[in-house]
Amino acid sequence: MPRSALLVDFALALPVALAVSFLIAWALRALFGRRLSLPLSVMTIVSVLGLSAGLFVSGWLFAGLRIWMPMTLLIAAGCSLGLSLLVAGVAVLLRRDGSGVDIAALLHAGESERVEFKETARWNVREDKKDARMEAVVAKTVAAFLNSRGGTLVIGADDEGRPVGLDRDFATLRTPDADRFELWLRDLLATTLGKNAAALPRIRFAEVEGATVCAVRCPRAPEPVFLTQGGSTELWVRVGNSTRAFGVDEALAYVSQHWRPTLATFLLGRR
Known part of the structure; x- marks a missing residue:
């Protein structure tokens, strides 16, 4: 017997x-x-705290209980599951609320460090034809927002914030609608930025003054996002209201500063 x-x-x-x-x-x-x-990792910590709370409740309210008794185990597991469900539910609701964007308000406010307007994503307005260079500009802008403080790319609005719609881009698709456009955009980002980075932006559509406009809301990425095109790999960043590529030295210095580990990033499971 143990002592x-x-x-x-x-x-x-x-x-x-x-x-x-x-x-x-x-x-x-x-x-x-x-x-x-x-x-x-965070959800596991929450679950452990729930177990601890359950054991505390068992010892506080019931006399004579020991740790391996069925009632103790049931209360502890119930508290752990309940607390975990509560935290997960709140996190989902907060993320859902945070993914909304008032596109009309963005257009009215104009471009800034965290807002960029693009008239089209696939159609060259000047040459009046489909142009892969337009797609490259979209990918660069999304990468720059992800690598900076985040931001929103609005497609279907001119530089002055006037909604012009996505009809020209829709016309280049096999099925000319918003669902097919989002699918194409996700594929573009997965090809140029990688699948993990492509899953980060939140894509929303809205009717503004009778025109369909797309908002690509980009959070701050948890790790560097590199743009791969042809044989080159580049780091794009927002600098003021512009988007620019960093050279090797600049990129190394920027990555070391921008993604410097902190206690908060460690607790949230980020790099």
Whole structure:
């Protein structure tokens, strides 16, 4: 028989608690999918805190309970699941609210360090034809926003913020509608920026003054996003109201400063 049963129980309970917390966190991540932005590590910590709260409640309200009793385990697991569901639900709601964008207000405010207007994404207005160079400009702008403080690219508006619509871009697609345009845009970003980076922007459509306009809302990327075109790989960044590529020396210095690890990034599971 152990001389200190309490310590033995704690030694056995610790890895079990971590395993249970991990399983709860993994299940919630699978349940919510991409809607849940919190990483698995954070959800596991939340689940552990829920288990701790459950054990505290068991010891505070009920006399004679021990750690391996069914009621203790049930209360602890219930508190862990409940707290994890609450945190996950709040995170999903906050992300949903944060993904909304008032496109009309952006057009009225004009371009800035975090807002850029593009009249088309595929159609060369001057030459009146489809042009791959227009696609490259869109990819560069999205990469620059991701590599900076984030921002919104509005497609279908001229430099003055007047909505001109996406009809010319739609006409270049097999199916001329917003769904096909978003699918094309995602494919473009996946090809030029990588699949992980392509999943970061939130794409929204709105009718402004009778014209269909697309807003690509880009968060600050958790790691550098490089643009790959032809045989070159470039780092694009927003500098004031402009988008520019950094040379090797500038890129190294910028990456080391912009993605410098902090306590907050560590706790949130970011690099």
